[in-house]
Amino acid sequence: MTTTTARPTAAPPPAVIWARRHLFRTPLDAALTVIFGALALYVAFRLARFVLVTARWDIIATNLKLLMVGNWDTVHLPRIAIALAVLTTLGGLIAGLIHARQVRRGTAVGMKLSPRRIGDLTRRFGLLVATVLLLLALTTTTGPWVMMAGVAVGGVLGRVVGGWLGRRRYRRSVAVAGVLAMALVPVALYRYLVDAVPLAEWEGFFFNITAAMAGIILCFPLGVLLALGRRSKLPLLRTMATVYIEIVRGSPLFVLLLLANVSLEFFVPPSIAPSKTVRAIVVFTIFTAAYLAEIVRGGLQSVPRGQEEAAKSLGLSPLTQMSRIVLPQALRNVIPAQIGQFISLFKDTTLAGLGLGILDMLTVSDAITQQPGFVGQRLIIETLTFTAFLFWVGSFTMSRESQRLERKLGVGTR
Amino acid sequence: MTDTDQPAFTDATRAGDPVIELEHVDKFFGTFQALKDINLKVGLQEVVVVIGPSGSGKSTMIRCINRLEEHDAGRIVVDGIELTADIRNIQEVRRETGMVFQQFNLFPHLSVMDNITLAPRQARRIPKKQAEQHAMELLERVQIPEQARKYPGQLSGGQQQRVAIARSLAMRPKVMLFDEPTSALDPEMIGEVLDVMKDLARGGMTMIVVTHEMGFAREVADRVVFMADAEIVEVGTPEHFFLDPQEARTKLFLSQIL
Numbered sequence A: 001m002t003t004t005t006a007r008p009t010a011a012p013p014p015a016v017i018w019a020r021r022h023l024f025r026t027p028l029d030a031a032l033t034v035i036f037g038a039l040a041l042y043v044a045f046r047l048a049r050f051v052l053v054t055a056r057w058d059i060i061a062t063n064l065k066l067l068m069v070g071n072w073d074t075v076h077l078p079r080i081a082i083a084l085a086v087l088t089t090l091g092g093l094i095a096g097l098i099h100a101r102q103v104r105r106g107t108a109v110g111m112k113l114s115p116r117r118i119g120d121l122t123r124r125f126g127l128l129v130a131t132v133l134l135l136l137a138l139t140t141t142t143g144p145w146v147m148m149a150g151v152a153v154g155g156v157l158g159r160v161v162g163g164w165l166g167r168r169r170y171r172r173s174v175a176v177a178g179v180l181a182m183a184l185v186p187v188a189l190y191r192y193l194v195d196a197v198p199l200a201e202w203e204g205f206f207f208n209i210t211a212a213m214a215g216i217i218l219c220f221p222l223g224v225l226l227a228l229g230r231r232s233k234l235p236l237l238r239t240m241a242t243v244y245i246e247i248v249r250g251s252p253l254f255v256l257l258l259l260a261n262v263s264l265e266f267f268v269p270p271s272i273a274p275s276k277t278v279r280a281i282v283v284f285t286i287f288t289a290a291y292l293a294e295i296v297r298g299g300l301q302s303v304p305r306g307q308e309e310a311a312k313s314l315g316l317s318p319l320t321q322m323s324r325i326v327l328p329q330a331l332r333n334v335i336p337a338q339i340g341q342f343i344s345l346f347k348d349t350t351l352a353g354l355g356l357g358i359l360d361m362l363t364v365s366d367a368i369t370q371q372p373g374f375v376g377q378r379l380i381i382e383t384l385t386f387t388a389f390l391f392w393v394g395s396f397t398m399s400r401e402s403q404r405l406e407r408k409l410g411v412g413t414r
Numbered sequence B: 001m002t003d004t005d006q007p008a009f010t011d012a013t014r015a016g017d018p019v020i021e022l023e024h025v026d027k028f029f030g031t032f033q034a035l036k037d038i039n040l041k042v043g044l045q046e047v048v049v050v051i052g053p054s055g056s057g058k059s060t061m062i063r064c065i066n067r068l069e070e071h072d073a074g075r076i077v078v079d080g081i082e083l084t085a086d087i088r089n090i091q092e093v094r095r096e097t098g099m100v101f102q103q104f105n106l107f108p109h110l111s112v113m114d115n116i117t118l119a120p121r122q123a124r125r126i127p128k129k130q131a132e133q134h135a136m137e138l139l140e141r142v143q144i145p146e147q148a149r150k151y152p153g154q155l156s157g158g159q160q161q162r163v164a165i166a167r168s169l170a171m172r173p174k175v176m177l178f179d180e181p182t183s184a185l186d187p188e189m190i191g192e193v194l195d196v197m198k199d200l201a202r203g204g205m206t207m208i209v210v211t212h213e214m215g216f217a218r219e220v221a222d223r224v225v226f227m228a229d230a231e232i233v234e235v236g237t238p239e240h241f242f243l244d245p246q247e248a249r250t251k252l253f254l255s256q257i258l
Helices: A014-022 A027-054 A058-062 A064-069 A074-105 A115-138 A143-165 A172-196 A204-230 A235-249 A253-262 A276-302 A305-313 A318-333 A335-348 A351-356 A361-370 A380-409 B058-065 B087-096 B112-123 B128-141 B157-169 B187-202 B214-220 B238-243 B248-257
Strands: B018-029 B032-043 B047-051 B073-078 B097-100 B175-179 B206-210 B223-228 B231-236
Touching: A027 A380, A058 A064, A058 A361, A058 A380, A064 A074, A064 A204, A064 A361, A064 A380, A074 A143, A074 A172, A115 A143, A115 A380, A204 A235, A204 A276, A204 A318, A204 A335, A204 A361, A204 A380, A235 A276, A253 A276, A253 A351, A276 A318, A276 A335, A276 A351, A305 A318, A305 B097, A318 A335, A318 B112, A335 A380, A351 A361, A361 A380, B018 B058, B018 B206, B032 B058, B032 B206, B032 B231, B047 B058, B047 B214, B058 B073, B058 B175, B058 B206, B087 B097, B087 B112, B097 B157, B112 B128, B112 B157, B128 B157, B157 B175, B157 B187, B187 B206, B187 B214, B214 B238, B223 B238, B223 B248, B231 B238, B231 B248
Parallel strands: B047 B206, B047 B223, B097 B175, B175 B206
Antiparallel strands: B018 B032, B018 B073, B223 B231
């Protein structure tokens, strides 16, 4: 056997090839890879050491209830559990109804628990579930376990029932009544909670979530109306909308919150002045609506003129042109920006603590470091880390859902 | 109610009765005059094809007829209703006149079925079942009944334009306006759209068609209108128009395209 040709060397494993191509292509690449790799490893190591070894998470465990709901009377905690379970059931129900409708119209993927769907669900809710389990691991009582069990059962039950109910078509009157009933559930839950603890005493993370949800729900119609106002042909309406948007966008949110704290007495007698919580929600709504208006205006401009012309040429009324043709496309085009604004709002609720003296989660996480057992030990790092983590989980979940929504609504349009 | 696309009650009832009248219509875009003293009468069941070089005001003229553009002077009367600033008059006229656009302008967020039934249900208050049944008849007429549940983005250009025609017909208009309906199509799809339009013309629909398809003009038009420089230069039957044009500008245009 002659060996004139070079003996073929064994091909290196794919990982090595990949690394050579992407990490060590040139000397500069190699240097950068080494430097930043070392830096990343160091940061990861310090972070892991802090989280897993040195951090005193007992301050969180001890004060978990304070962080979550502030001074909410323990006797009334079951109300929150019930409200949360009902809300999740409603959410599941709506998801089921929507999915069934898509199946009926042939625009949905299958309902079966395929591996792909399980992976999809894990990506969607995995982080949320992991966080909840983490929080449960920190608790010492059984109440939260019962609550989360109720939430899980409610969510699944709602989803299944919704999917089953949605298989049939309903008469218009029945459908309208159903939607109305579902819209009334949150209102009823609010009454149920306020009945035990007035809104002004909603504290901790519960305040942040409530304020964010209320702000999002309220600012949406206001923002859309402002956007339409700014595009209106009527000069008075257009000027009012523009002035509103420009003034509010030109003021720092924190300043608005401080103003809401002190200036309301000029206009309203103290006896009927709204509570700090209401003021906070109003400020968040006013503020976010201005930004949302500009986002929606951008969306309106992104809809081609031909769409409006086609709607006009069919003899549709101006209201129908807007509500059925232009607005749905405009809003869909700016979903990422809208959700981004909502995420901002969620995080900005932490400003209400300092701005209005509300005991929100951030305020609590500062206050508990002054407790006798924990004072003077720089445990603020632990409490702030924990606070930041919970807000990140919330924001990240919203961002994920927004991407999903975008993909789903993009079906069949290209 | 008969199963034609003509509404049950109309002012013009016999073929040839005028449905569209333009008298001394002027239109400006800023200082640029897009229409100069346009006079045109279109009778019931008549097919008028408008040709001319680009920028000559063809599209502007038919867009004035359903007031997508506002004319600045003169009178436009559609089916006995004069176009004024009154929004209700405008909506009434628009319901009587279907329009097909160069870029189709289908609603991308609605299925084909919803594209077609939206206007009848919203503007004419026709019950859903009835509207969908009519929509299926129209889809069969434009030969794509199997696409009813799809979305516009899933269709070819030719199919989209045929849906757009069906969408306009769903309002049972008295007049159809076509604004270069085949100009944005790939060549192999032009035929299928023209076939639908020919079928419509044979069915007695009153049509004004802005197009560059001379074959269509020759075959289907009752009258050909030639526009240049914002004016109507010459009007005549296809035979007269293509074989014996009178005006210099018409001759020049025909020599350039034929």
